[in-house]
Amino acid sequence: MSLERLFASRFRNLQDIQLDLNPGINFISGKNGSGKTSLLEAAYFLSSGRSFRTLALDPVIRKGSDDCLVRGELKKGQQRWQIGIVRNRNGERDIRINGETCSRASELAEILPTRILGPESVDLLLGPPDPRRRFLNWGLFHVEQGFVELWEAANRCLRQRNQLLREGDSQSRAFKTWSFQLAEHALRIHCAREQYLSDYRPIFKQVVESICQLDEVDISYSRGWPDGVELFQIYENEAQIDEKRGFTQKGFQRADVRITVNGDLATKICSRGELKGIVWSLILAQGELNREQNTLYLIDDLASEFDIVHRRRVGSYLAKTSNQALVTGVDSRILVDCCENEIVTLFHVEHGQILLS
Ligand SMILES: Nc1ncnc2c1ncn2[C@@H]1O[C@H](COP(=O)(O)OP(=O)(O)OP(=O)(O)O)[C@@H](O)[C@H]1O
Ligand SMILES: [Mg+2]
Structure with missing residues (x-):
């Protein structure tokens, strides 16, 4: 096109x-x-x-x-x-x-x-995690068939569970059902994100090497809940804490992406221009992966x-x-x-x- x-x-x-x-x-x-x-x-x-x-x-x-x-x-x-x-x-x-x-x-x-690359693009790394999740979603929306439906279904479960938490209904059968479905959808989103990043990482590395003059730039991802624990189990164990806070604390909605340069967090050690180079590389590499x-x-x-x-x-x-x-x-x-x-x-x-x- x-x-x-x-x-x-x-x-x-x-x-x-x-x-x-x-x-x-x-x-x-x-x-x-x-x-x-x-x-x-x-x-x-x-x-x-x-x-x-x-x-x-x-x-x-x-x-x-x-x-x-x-x-x-x-x-x-x-x-x-x-x-x-x-x-x-x-x-x-x-x-x-x-x-x-x-x-x-x-x-x-x-x-x-389309992708926009501008002076404010550095906010992708400097700002809160929301835009970094949208960054992942953009990639998945374009390469993974059915991702939009999965995303909408997961958010519906999250809204329902949060609603019941606010109503103080964390002991109900409905709450357990929504928690279970939310955990299932969250796991599917995590698997899709992980697969996307494993395809994306080598392309990003090539692009960042051709644009930036930095050694060893790497991208890593945290899924939004601890490794080695099932999310549904966390929802069961932490229902009281979630109810006190009034929202679901762990899950796909808390995922984040980190960029490191020689093992240090890029936002801690890089200059503005260097960060801009990294963020532009992140965005350009997404376009490169979207080969279709x-x-x-x-x-x-x-x-x-x-x-x-x-x-x-x-x-x-x-x-x-x-x-x-x-x-x-x-x-x-x-x-x-x-x-x-x-x-x-x-x-x-x-x-x-x-x-x-
Ligand atoms: N709704 C609008 N109707 C008419 N003019 C507008 C409207 N919104 C913005 N403008 C004007 O359009 C002009 C062009 O803005 P734009 O941001 O595109 O400039 P630019 O060429 O990118 O400038 P810069 O080099 O400073 O970034 C500005 O003078 C702005 O005030
Ligand atoms: Mg302008």
Whole structure:
């Protein structure tokens, strides 16, 4: 899959734009406030029906407009796809795939998997564990059939068990049944995550080696409950403690991912730029593992916090991968310098208008 053409109307400061994209690298330069991130956001919105900057959707609609529209033309082998989404200020949305109305935004993500890489991506390691679990889920959603259903079923059991805990009902038969089912689902999620990470780890190691200048970067995973103990047994033994707290303390919802460099926690010893290199490698490696389908990388502000060596390493990585990239930067010369001798398409943004450089 590659995104051949992107249209956006009334989206942030973009009035009406159309880009004919390169299946490889596309550079987008422009001054601060010109609309570079808005353009990446439009591509992300097309793949998810959401913004990557905010949970609220109103801000993506251009000031003074009632709705926004983003459309894309994609090519996958000999097949062509047209996808589009309109969103209005009442929160109503209309998603179309090849002209057919579609109710789930996740269908867009299946057709156009995207990953955003920006200066804030380091929060994946510096922040709380939730985004790290979402990171695992993104991978599983794209490679493991039936994962969405498993995820939804496990969360339903978790909600039910938590509800009974809050009601002080931890002695009931229903509580035991939900605990049992939750433990079963949690184990299946853990097995899927473990399998995913064993396929992912060697790819991550290759990517991180090609982008970062660090020795021995490794990824490990904790499942959310102690090794060697059955989760159902824990639920039985700790029902009183869970009831006091009012929620289930152990399980798949407490899993986490750790990155170490020479055995030390990366967040403790790495610089900002080094962390950015590691996080970008984590995300790029996920796209690499998702071989069934190409991933669209949305790379915001390539130059920030990266020296020339790192920028060029990312540039040569992007030149090698089969995945497509939209890469922004303030200075087009710096962008071009990252990808010497590569065929790239250059766009320039000014006041929400796109000019082909
Ligand atoms: N809903 C909206 N309607 C109109 N303009 C908006 C809306 N939301 C944001 N803007 C404006 O769009 C402009 C472009 O923002 P954007 O974040 O895309 O800039 P940028 O080119 O990425 O800048 P930088 O180099 O600083 O990252 C900003 O001036 C912002 O105030
Ligand atoms: Mg920006």
